[in-house]
Amino acid sequence: MKPEYDFSKAERGKFYHPTAKFNIPIYLDEEVLEYFSKQAETKGVDLTDMINDLLKKDIALIEGVK
Numbered sequence: 001m002k003p004e005y006d007f008s009k010a011e012r013g014k015f016y017h018p019t020a021k022f023n024i025p026i027y028l029d030e031e032v033l034e035y036f037s038k039q040a041e042t043k044g045v046d047l048t049d050m051i052n053d054l055l056k057k058d059i060a061l062i063e064g065v066k
Contacts, residue, residue: 028036040047 036050037047040050043050
């Protein structure tokens with residue numbers, strides 16, 4: 001690293017985009033990932049779609065209990 005940097009021509013917020021969406025990584029246990037990967041492959045669906053559908057069903061169950 002340099003001992004000093006010149007920021008006199010810097011532009012604040014140049015790469016900031018208020019509508020940008022970020023995908024948060026989700027880490028599954030190895031056995032869980034293996035199980036659902038096999039299930040998705042057997043059913044011929046995308047793993048991400050399968051996990052999202054399952055989570056949406058869980059949300060509906062949780063919301064129904066309130």
